[in-house]
Amino acid sequence: xxxxxxxxxxxxxxxxxxxxxxxxxxxxxxxxxxxxxxxxxxxxxxxxxxxxxxxxxxxxxxxxxxxxxxxxxxxxxxxxxxxxxxxxxxxxxxxxxxxxxxxxxxxxxxxxxxxxxxxxxxxxxxxxxxxxxxxxxxxxxxxxxxxxxxxxxxxxxxx
Amino acid sequence: xxxxxxxxxxxxxxxxxxxxxxxxxxxxxxxxxxxxxxxxxxxxxxxxxxxxxxxxxxxxxxxxxxxxxxxxxxxxxxxxxxxxxxxxxxxxxxxxxxxxxxxxxxxxxxxxxxxxxxxxxxxxxxxxxxxxxxxxxxxxxxxxxxxxxxxxxxxxxxxxxxxxxxxxxxxxxxxxxxxxxxxxxxxxxxxxxxxxxxxxxxxxxxxxxxxxxxxxxxxxxxxxxxxxxxxxxxxxxxxxxxxxxxxxxxxxxxxxxxxxxxxxxxxxxxxxxxxxxxxxxxx
Numbered sequence: 067x068x069x070x071x072x073x074x075x076x077x078x079x080x081x082x083x084x085x086x087x088x089x090x091x092x093x094x095x096x097x098x099x100x101x102x103x104x105x106x107x108x109x110x111x112x113x114x115x116x117x118x119x120x121x122x123x124x125x126x127x128x129x130x131x132x133x134x135x136x137x138x139x140x141x142x143x144x145x146x147x148x149x150x151x152x153x154x155x156x157x158x159x160x161x162x163x164x165x166x167x168x169x170x171x172x173x174x175x176x177x178x179x180x181x182x183x184x185x186x187x188x189x190x191x192x193x194x195x196x197x198x199x200x201x202x203x204x205x206x207x208x209x210x211x212x213x214x215x216x217x218x219x220x221x222x223x224x225x
Numbered sequence: 226x227x228x229x230x231x232x233x234x235x236x237x238x239x240x241x242x243x244x245x246x247x248x249x250x251x252x253x254x255x256x257x258x259x260x261x262x263x264x265x266x267x268x269x270x271x272x273x274x275x276x277x278x279x280x281x282x283x284x285x286x287x288x289x290x291x292x293x294x295x296x297x298x299x300x301x302x303x304x305x306x307x308x309x310x311x312x313x314x315x316x317x318x319x320x321x322x323x324x325x326x327x328x329x330x331x332x333x334x335x336x337x338x339x340x341x342x343x344x345x346x347x348x349x350x351x352x353x354x355x356x357x358x359x360x361x362x363x364x365x366x367x368x369x370x371x372x373x374x375x376x377x378x379x380x381x382x383x384x385x386x387x388x389x390x391x392x393x394x395x396x397x398x399x400x401x402x403x404x405x406x407x408x409x410x411x412x413x414x415x416x417x418x419x420x421x422x423x424x425x426x427x428x429x430x431x432x433x434x435x436x437x438x439x440x441x442x443x444x445x446x447x448x449x450x451x452x453x454x455x456x457x458x459x460x461x462x463x464x465x466x467x468x469x470x471x472x473x474x475x476x477x478x479x480x481x482x483x484x485x486x487x488x489x490x491x492x493x494x495x496x497x498x499x500x501x502x503x504x505x506x507x508x
Binding site: 145178 | 415417422426438467470472473
């Protein structure tokens with residue numbers, strides 16, 4: 067109920083409003099490996115989620131995961147499992163938890179944590195190879211709404 | 226905490242639309258019709274439990290790239306080797322000496338490359354081939370040192386590799402260099418950067434898999450220096466390490482740094498038993 071209210075308010079007042087309710091990377095509430103609460107209160111857009119997952123400069127999930135669902139985009143990796151059916155195998159809360167930090171579900175996995183800003187070894191400044199400046203805030207790999215968009219797309223991957 | 230095991234699914238994953246000409250798994254590397262190169266063999270004892278079979282990066286490249294390395298006339302890396310032959314015989318520095326004055330023909334250096342990086346007793350440190358060459362330049366020739374992994378240094382390393390082609394890599398993992406080797410091993414398994422990946426994440430756990438358009442190899446260094454089609458030049462080992470660390474969104478180490486010297490020693494020893502192959506051709 068609460069979520070709907072926020073979403074409606076955000077809709078009425080523009081996206082800036084939803085920002086105030088964004089859960090920061092350090093404050094995401096895990097229950098085991100699940101994250102039940104939306105990070106933004108704004109429902110994810112599956113179309114945008116697909117774009118993020120298959121775009122090299124954004125989520126780049128495609129570099130490790132293949133799927134029939136985005137077979138039109140070339141060069142699928144095979145480091146992780148195929149994602150077709152992920153929407154059947156996992157609940158929304160589980161999927162959100164997997165995208166935020168997959169290490170909560172799979173200890174030692176090679177899948178990066180997409181919504182995390184702390185606890186890195188030799189953190190670089192993007193792909194420059196240089197150290198991340200101390201006074202520059204660390205951006206997560208995906209922002210909160212992008213995580214929601216990706217989760218929304220993963221939910222559509224049913225068989 | 227619920228744990229779902231998906232490794233089975235991962236193994237069954239299909240590469241869709243990759244479209245790349247995949248390596249012929251059974252191809253063997255013979256250079257110039259007679260020089261047989263070991264590109265696949267049993268892993269050295271220190272890798273027990275981690276990797277059973279070691280494979281050169283050559284086996285993971287597509288057939289067009291593979292073929293370029295089978296004939297020295299098709300291998301662009303050999304042009305740099307020819308340049309280095311000229312440098313070898315050219316006197317430089319305050320002593321007016323060339324490499325040749327002290328070492329004879331480049332062929333007389335056969336067997337040097339396979340054991341590098343190695344412990345140098347007098348200096349009390351592990352040295353890469355480039356460090357040793359620079360020591361000769363600075364202290365025996367009175368010449369300027371070469372910039373690490375830059376043109377001249379990599380070309381000379383390629384010459385010294387080429388005269389050892391076909392000989393088995395045999396880097397010591399014990400003795401006085403052992404602590405450096407251990408440091409390299411530690412670096413190999415340490416995750417870095419925002420993507421939080423170690424060398425092992427890609428080259429030990431996932432070799433043979435596609436990562437986007439790249440066919441992941443074991444990240445061996447027996448083929449170095451490598452001529453890469455991507456940048457059309459010879460590439461040194463540390464430059465390759467730099468690229469791989471950078472790709473984890475991490476702060477890299479620099480070419481010639483103690484960390485990369487140690488990492489090179491450890492990675493080279495993971496290839497003990499493979500043939501020296503440099504200069505090789507990669508994409």
